Amino acid sequence: MNSRELLGNIPYKLISGELPEKIEHITMDSRDAVPGSLFVCIEGYTVDGHDYADQATKCGATLILSEKPIAIDGPAVLIVDDTVRALGQLAAKFYDYPSKAIEMIGVTGTNGKTSVAGMLHAMLMKLGEKSALTGTIGFDLNGEMHPSANTTSDALTTQKMIAQAKDAGCSHMTMEVSSHGLVLGRLAGVEFNTAIFTNLTHDHLDFHGTMEEYGHAKGLLFSQLGQDLSEKKRAVLNADDPWSDQFAKMTSHPIYTYGIEKDARFKADDISMDQSGTTFLLNCPEGEYEVSMKLLGRFNVSNALAAITALYAEGYALADILSALAAIDPVEGRMQKVEIDAPVTVFIDYAHTPDAIEKALAAVSGFESNKTIFLVGTGGNRDKSKRPDMAKKASAAGYVVLTTDDPRDEPYDSILKDLEVGMTHSNYACIGDREEAVRHAIQQSEPGDIIILAGKGHEDYQIIGSVKYPHSDKEIALQEALKKYS
Numbered sequence: 001m002n003s004r005e006l007l008g009n010i011p012y013k014l015i016s017g018e019l020p021e022k023i024e025h026i027t028m029d030s031r032d033a034v035p036g037s038l039f040v041c042i043e044g045y046t047v048d049g050h051d052y053a054d055q056a057t058k059c060g061a062t063l064i065l066s067e068k069p070i071a072i073d074g075p076a077v078l079i080v081d082d083t084v085r086a087l088g089q090l091a092a093k094f095y096d097y098p099s100k101a102i103e104m105i106g107v108t109g110t111n112g113k114t115s116v117a118g119m120l121h122a123m124l125m126k127l128g129e130k131s132a133l134t135g136t137i138g139f140d141l142n143g144e145m146h147p148s149a150n151t152t153s154d155a156l157t158t159q160k161m162i163a164q165a166k167d168a169g170c171s172h173m174t175m176e177v178s179s180h181g182l183v184l185g186r187l188a189g190v191e192f193n194t195a196i197f198t199n200l201t202h203d204h205l206d207f208h209g210t211m212e213e214y215g216h217a218k219g220l221l222f223s224q225l226g227q228d229l230s231e232k233k234r235a236v237l238n239a240d241d242p243w244s245d246q247f248a249k250m251t252s253h254p255i256y257t258y259g260i261e262k263d264a265r266f267k268a269d270d271i272s273m274d275q276s277g278t279t280f281l282l283n284c285p286e287g288e289y290e291v292s293m294k295l296l297g298r299f300n301v302s303n304a305l306a307a308i309t310a311l312y313a314e315g316y317a318l319a320d321i322l323s324a325l326a327a328i329d330p331v332e333g334r335m336q337k338v339e340i341d342a343p344v345t346v347f348i349d350y351a352h353t354p355d356a357i358e359k360a361l362a363a364v365s366g367f368e369s370n371k372t373i374f375l376v377g378t379g380g381n382r383d384k385s386k387r388p389d390m391a392k393k394a395s396a397a398g399y400v401v402l403t404t405d406d407p408r409d410e411p412y413d414s415i416l417k418d419l420e421v422g423m424t425h426s427n428y429a430c431i432g433d434r435e436e437a438v439r440h441a442i443q444q445s446e447p448g449d450i451i452i453l454a455g456k457g458h459e460d461y462q463i464i465g466s467v468k469y470p471h472s473d474k475e476i477a478l479q480e481a482l483k484k485y486s
Contacts, residue, residue, distance in 0.1 A: 003063065006038075006093055007078070010086050015069055017076030020062040026094055026156060027056070028087065035060035039075075040087045040156075041067065049083075065090075088155035088188020095163040099173075099191040102166050105310060106190075107135075108177040108221045109198025109238075111356045112303045114457075116198055117174045118331035119295075119307040124172050126324035127316060132165035134158075135176030136350075137332060137458055141168055153181075155188050162190070179217035187224070194310050195221045195251070196236040198303070200243045201355035215243050222250040229253070234313045236306060239264035256313045258305035260298065266309045268301050275337070275345065275367055282308070286318055292326050296335050297363030299356075333457025335363055338474055342485040343447035348473050350457030352378065352405060354389040360452055361396045370448035371398030375441045375473075376419070377434060377455040379463075380410030384418055391422030397452075399444055400428040403437035405455035406463040434462055438473050442480035453477060 003023050024036030030052035033039050039056035041049035041064065053064050057074050064070060064077045065086060080086045092099075107117045114136045121133035121140060133140040134153065139161050140146075153161065158175075165173045177195075181187055200215055225233045235251050237244035239259035248255050257264040260271070270281040273296060280301055282289040293304055304325060311321045330336050338346040345367070351360045357376060364372060374397035378387050394400045402419045404412055412432025420430060429444075431437040434456075441451055453473040456462075462471040 001094055003038075006090060009089055009093070010080060012065075012078040012080050012086075015077050015079055016072075017074070019076050023063060023094070026087075026090060027061075028154070028156060030056035030059065030061075033057075033059035033061040035062070037061040038063045038065060038090070040065045040083050040090070041070075042083055042087065043067070053077075084155070084185050085188065088185050091156045091159040092189025095159045097189065097191070098159065098163040098166045099189070102162070102170055103172045103194075103314065104162075104190060104192045105172060105174040105194045105196065105314075106177040106187075106192040106221050107174065107196045107198065107306075108179070108182070108218050109196075110201045110353060111351075111359070112198035112299065112306070113176040113178075114350065115295075115300065115303045115331045115334045116196060116306045117176050118334075119303060119325070119328060120172075120174045120310060122328040122331075123307060123311060123321065123324040124174075126327050127311075127320060129172055130168065130170045132161070132168070132170045132173040133175075134161055134173070141165060142170065153186060155186050158186060159189060177221050179214060182220040183217045187221075192221070192225060193231075193233050194236060194313060195225055195234075196306050196310055197222070197238055197241070197244060197247055198306060199238055199241045199355070201353055215246065218243070219247050219250050222247045225251045225253050227252055236310045236313060238302065238306065240302070254313075256309050258302070258309040260302055260305070264305075266305050266312070268305055271298060271301055273297065273363075282322075284308075284312070284318070289318065289322060291322055294326075294328070295330050296337070297359065299359040299363065300335065333459070335360060336457075338477060340478060340481050342481040344442075344445045344449045344451055344481065344485075346442075346451045346453065346477050346481070348457060348477075349452060349454045351376075351452075351454040352390075354386060354393045357390055357393040357454060358396070360454060361393070364450050364452065367450055370446055371450075373397060373399045373401070373441050373445055373449055373451045375401040375403060375437060375451070375453045375455075377403040377405035377437070378415060378419065379405050380407035380415055382408075387415070387418035388422030391419040392424060393422075394454075395422070395424040395428075398427060401437050401441045401444075402428060402430045403434050404432055405434065407432070408463055409465060434473075435471065435476055438476040439480045442477055442484060445484070451477070 023038045026038045028040045028042045033056040039061040124131040233253040239257040239262040258266040267283045268280040277294045351357045374394045376394040416430040461468040
C-alpha cells in the first residue's frame with residue numbers, strides 16, 4: 001500500500017529519513033519484520049518495542065512508528081502520540097476495513113462470552129453459513145482452529161483475522177470482546193453489527209479498580225455501534241442483569257432483550273434438565289416454542305437465549321434457529337462432560353469467578369446420587385479480592401479442593417490462604433500443585449459422585465513463573481479414574 005495513503009488519517013511528525021513509497025507489511029514484533037515493513041513500537045507490560053527498532057531495521061523495516069525519538073540509521077522514523085491507537089487505525093486501513101464486508105457479532109460480559117460465541121458459530125454453520133470465531137479458545141475459521149494469545153487479540157491481529165475470514169468467504173464472524181480489549185483499543189476499526197451482553201459480575205478489578213469502571217469498559221461495545229441509523233445494527237441485552245439498563249442508554253440502535261427472571265422479548269420458562277441436556281419453553285414475539293438442547297444448566301439457558309435472540313435479530317427463521325441449537329454440542333471446556341469409564345460423573349469448566357462457580361454447582365444440583373466434589377483454583381498475581389468469595393461459593397459442594405490456576409510468580413501458600421478464608425465448612429483440602437489436586441479430587445470420589453474441575457476448562461497448560469507447562473485437567477482425571485476404578 002502507498003505509505004502516504006496508509007498514513008493519511010494519522011497525525012505524525014517526521015523526524016528522520018524519507019518515507020518509503022510503499023508499505024508491504026505491518027508488524028509490532030521485530031522478529032517478523034521483512035523488507036518493506038512498517039514496525040510499530042509498542043510499550044508493553046514487560047517489553048518496550050522501542051528497544052527493538054534496530055532489530056526490526058536489520059530485518060528490513062523501512063518505516064518506524066514511535067512515541068519518542070529514536071537514533072537509528074536507514075528507515076524513516078515517525079513520531080505519534082499513541083502508537084497503540086495509531087496501530088488500530090493503520091491495521092484497519094491496511095486490510096481495507098474488512099469488518100465492513102461481513103456480519104460482525106461481538107459478545108461481552110464476565111461469564112458466558114465463550115459459550116455464547118461458540119454457540120453462535122456452531123449454529124451459523126448448522127444454518128449453512130461459512131463462519132469464523134475468535135476468542136478464548138482461539139481463532140476458528142470454518143471449523144479449522146488456530147491458536148490466539150488473548151481473549152481479544154491486539155488490533156493488528158484482529159484486523160488480519162477478520163480479513164482472513166472475509167477472504168475465506170465467511171458471512172459472519174463472532175468475537176469474544178473482553179473489557180481489556182475494549183479499554184486498550186484492540187477493537188479499533190472493527191464495525192460490529194450485533195453487540196451482545198451476557199452479565200457483569202466480580203472479576204478483573206486488579207485492572208479496572210472498581211465494578212463501575214469495569215461496567216463502563218463493557219459498555220464501550222455498545223457506544224461504539226455508532227450513530228449511523230441507516231446501518232442495520234442492534235444490541236442484545238440480558239434483562240436479568242441490571243447493567244443492561246445502562247448499556248441500553250449507550251446506543252441509539254434497536255434493543256433486543258432476553259431473560260429468565262425478568263420480562264424480555266425472548267424469555268425462558270419451565271426449565272427442566274438432566275445429565276443429557278436441558279429443555280425449556282421459549283416465549284417470544286412469534287409465540288411459544290419448546291426448546292431442547294444438549295447443553296447443561298440454567299446459565300446455559302441464558303446463553304442459549306442470547307444466541308437465539310441474536311440470530312433472530314439477524315433475520316434467521318426461528319424454527320431454523322431452534323433446530324440448529326438442538327444439534328450443537330457443548331462448547332469445549334464449558335460444563336463439558338468427560339466420557340469416562342467409571343461410576344462417577346466428571347465435568348470440566350472454565351468457572352473462575354464467584355458467579356460462575358455458583359452457576360456451575362447449580363447446574364448439577366440434584367443430579368448426584370452421593371456427593372459433589374468441586375475443585376477450584378485461581379491465578380497468581382491477579383485479582384485477589386475475589387478469592388474468598390470463590391471459595392465461599394465452592395463451599396456449596398460436599399467436598400472442595402482448593403488449588404491454583406496459572407500461579408505465575410505467586411507462591412502456592414499465598415493463593416491457598418486467600419481462598420481458604422472463604423470456606424464455610426471443613427470438608428476441603430489445600431493442594432497447590434494443580435495436577436496433584438486433580439488426582440486428589442478423583443481419589444476422594446466414590447460411586448455416584450459428581451466431580452467438577454473448574455478454572456482451566458479447555459486450556460492445556462499451566463503458567464508457573466513465566467513458563468507454560470503442558471497440563472490438561474481432562475487427561476489427568478481420565479488417568480486417575482482409570483487407576484481408581486479399573
